[in-house]
Amino acid sequence: MVVVRPNRLFASLEALILAGLGLFMLTLSFSQDYWMLLNPKFRWLTGSAGGLLALCGLVAALAAGRRSGPLKTLVLAALLMVCLAWDQGAFSQPGVGTDAGPFTHSQKERIASRVTRDGHEYIKINLAELFVLAEKGDQAKLKQRYVLRAQVVETPNLKGKGRFALVRLSVYCCLADAVWVGFLATPVDGAFPPMGSWVAVYGALELRPNAPEKSEAQLDKRTNRVSAINQRYLFKADKVMPIQPLAVPYMFEIRPEEPYAY
Amino acid sequence: MHEPAQLDLFFSLVLALFWEAAPFLLLGSLVGAVVECYLSREFLARHLPQGRVGAVFLGLGAGMILPTCECGVVPVVRRLLDKGVPPTTALTYMLAAPVINPVVLISTYVAFQGQLSMLLGRVVLVAITAGAVGFYFSRRSIADIVRPTAPLPGQAQIQPLGVMLPAEPHPAGCECGCGHDHTTGQKGIKQVLVRTAEEFMHMSLYLLAGALAAAASKAFLPVSVLTAVQDNLLLSVVALMALAVLLSVCSEADAFVAASFLGFPPAAQLSFIALGPMLDLKLLAMFGGAFRKRVVLVLAVLPTVLVFVLSIVWGWLWW
Numbered sequence: 112m113v114v115v116r117p118n119r120l121f122a123s124l125e126a127l128i129l130a131g132l133g134l135f136m137l138t139l140s141f142s143q144d145y146w147m148l149l150n151p152k153f154r155w156l157t158g159s160a161g162g163l164l165a166l167c168g169l170v171a172a173l174a175a176g177r178r179s180g181p182l183k184t185l186v187l188a189a190l191l192m193v194c195l196a197w198d199q200g201a202f203s204q205p206g207v208g209t210d211a212g213p214f215t216h217s218q219k220e221r222i223a224s225r226v227t228r229d230g231h232e233y234i235k236i237n238l239a240e241l242f243v244l245a246e247k248g249d250q251a252k253l254k255q256r257y258v259l260r261a262q263v264v265e266t267p268n269l270k271g272k273g274r275f276a277l278v279r280l281s282v283y284c285c286l287a288d289a290v291w292v293g294f295l296a297t298p299v300d301g302a303f304p305p306m307g308s309w310v311a312v313y314g315a316l317e318l319r320p321n322a323p324e325k326s327e328a329q330l331d332k333r334t335n336r337v338s339a340i341n342q343r344y345l346f347k348a349d350k351v352m353p354i355q356p357l358a359v360p361y362m363f364e365i366r367p368e369e370p371y372a373y
Numbered sequence: 374m375h376e377p378a379q380l381d382l383f384f385s386l387v388l389a390l391f392w393e394a395a396p397f398l399l400l401g402s403l404v405g406a407v408v409e410c411y412l413s414r415e416f417l418a419r420h421l422p423q424g425r426v427g428a429v430f431l432g433l434g435a436g437m438i439l440p441t442c443e444c445g446v447v448p449v450v451r452r453l454l455d456k457g458v459p460p461t462t463a464l465t466y467m468l469a470a471p472v473i474n475p476v477v478l479i480s481t482y483v484a485f486q487g488q489l490s491m492l493l494g495r496v497v498l499v500a501i502t503a504g505a506v507g508f509y510f511s512r513r514s515i516a517d518i519v520r521p522t523a524p525l526p527g528q529a530q531i532q533p534l535g536v537m538l539p540a541e542p543h544p545a546g547c548e549c550g551c552g553h554d555h556t557t558g559q560k561g562i563k564q565v566l567v568r569t570a571e572e573f574m575h576m577s578l579y580l581l582a583g584a585l586a587a588a589a590s591k592a593f594l595p596v597s598v599l600t601a602v603q604d605n606l607l608l609s610v611v612a613l614m615a616l617a618v619l620l621s622v623c624s625e626a627d628a629f630v631a632a633s634f635l636g637f638p639p640a641a642q643l644s645f646i647a648l649g650p651m652l653d654l655k656l657l658a659m660f661g662g663a664f665r666k667r668v669v670l671v672l673a674v675l676p677t678v679l680v681f682v683l684s685i686v687w688g689w690l691w692w
Contacts, residue, residue, distance in 0.1 A: 125574055126570060126574075129570055129573070129574055136392065136395065139392065147385065148385060148388055148389040148392060148393075149389060149392060149393055153393075156396050157392065157395075157396060159396070160395060160396035160399050160400075163399060163403075164395070164399055164570075164573065166566060167399075167566045167567075167569045167570035167573065168570055170563055170566040170567055170570065171566070171567045171570035171571065174563070174567045177567070177571075183574060183575075183578060186578055186581065187574065187577070187578075190391075190577075190581060193384065193387075193388070194388065197384060197385070197388055243486075246486065247486060283625075283626040283629045283630070284393055284622075284623050284625060284626035285389040285390065285392075285393040285623070285626075286385055286386055286389035287386055287389050287390050287393070287587065287588070287591060287620065287621065287622055287623075288620075288622045288623065288626040288627070288629065288630050290629070290630060290633045292633070338633075339633040339634075339635060
C-alpha cells in the first residue's frame, strides 16, 4: 500500500480550491442561470456563504502548520471542475432569463395582474397558485377567470377523454424538491395543442362530476418526477394561445392573493 | 417537457443538492469552530444537566432555540461531543433541530394549509424519536460515538491513508504531519476561520457522496412503482419513508413535497416529513464522516423503526 503522508502542499492546495469553490458560489449568486439549480430567493444566501467560504479558504491557505493528504484535494478539485464545466454549459444556453443579480426585484411587480380578452377579464396566475387555490376551495375565487402559462402534456388516454394536461415545474428550494403541478384541461373547438408546446390558456375552473374527493398525486413515469395533477377541477379553456418557451420555466413563488406570481 | 436530459439532470441534481446544502454546512462548520475555540469543557461541565431526562429535554430545547438545518447540524454536534456535551443531549439535538425550529414549523403549517394535526404530528414524532435515540446513547462514552479521525483528546487518530498519528493537541510547526488540530484552545477570528475551512472541507466530502447517491436515486430510479401502494396504509408509509431517504430533500422544503402526495394517506405524508430530516442519503454519508459505524447503524435503524411505528399508530388514531 502506498502511503502518502499529509503535507503542507496538499493543505495549501485544498484550501485554495476551497476558496475557488467559494468564489464559484459568489459568481453563481449573480448568474442568470441560478434558477436552473436553486430558487432565486436564495441568491443572497448563496452569495453570502460563497464570500465567507472564499475568505475561510484564503485564511486556511495562509495558515501555518496545516497538513493534508491528496484524496481530499483531488475530490475538491474534481468538484470545482464540474462546477466550472456546468457553469460554462449553463451560460451557453440560449433563451435564459435576464432577471439576474441577487438582489433584483421580481418581474411580477412590474406587470399588470389582469388582462382583458374578448370582453372577459382574466387574472394572471401560475399553475401552483391555481392548484393551491383549488385545494382551499374558496368559492369566490374559484368562479373567477384566469390566464396561465404551461406546457402541454398529451397521452392517448387523456385524448380519448377529450382532455390534455397543463403542467409546470414548481421548485421550493432546489431542483431536488421540484414537483410537476398541473390541471387537466379541455381543448377549444376540439383543437389539441401540440405535445410539449408552451401555451397561454385563458379559461376558468370547472368542478368535475364524480371527481375524487382529493387530488391525486401521480409520479411521472418518464421523468421520475413527482407530479400533482388536480383531479377535482378541470380547466375549461376559452382560448389557447401558443407562446414562446418561458425564459425561466420553473415556478418559484406561490402567492395567496393578487397580484399572483404568474 | 422542459427538463434536462437524464445525465444532465443527474449532474444538475448533484450540484443543486450540494449548493443548496453548502451554506448550511458552512454555518454549521462556523458554529462548530466557535464552539471549538470559545466554549470550554469546564463551563459545559458546570452547566449541563447530569440526568438523562434533563439531557433529552435540553437537546430538544436547544433544537428549538438554535435552529440548524440537517446539513449543518452534524459538524456542530461533532464539536459539542468533542467538548464533552453528553451524547444524549448532543444526539437528541442533532435529530430534533432540523424540524422543531420555527422556520420549518411555519413551512409545514403553510404547506399543509393550516392542518394542525400534521404540524403537531411532525413535532411529536420527531421529538419522541430524537429523545429515544438520545436516551439509547446515554450510557455510551463520547469515544464510543465519535469517529476516531475526529480529534479526541488522548486518543490516537487513524488517518484516511492508514497512518497512525498522535492526537494530543500540540503546537504548530511540530512536523508531525498529522494534519489535525494544532489549534485547540487558541482563539481569534483567524483560528475560527481556519477551523471552519477544515470542518467544511472534511464534511463536504461526505455531503458530496450523499448528493451523488440522492441525485442518482432521483434521476434514475423508477419511482412510479410507489403509486401502486398508495391505498395501503402500511405499504404507503414504507414507500414514502423510502422516498424521504432517497430524495434527501431539505427540511424546509420537504413539507411542500409531501403535501403534493395527495393520493397518499396523511400518515404516509407524516412519515415522509418526520424521517427525512433525521435520515437521508446525504445525512447517512455525513454521519459516516463523524461517527463510528455502529452509531451510524443505530442512527439509521432506530429512527426508521420508530417513525414507522408511530406513523402507523398516528394513522390509526386520527385518520
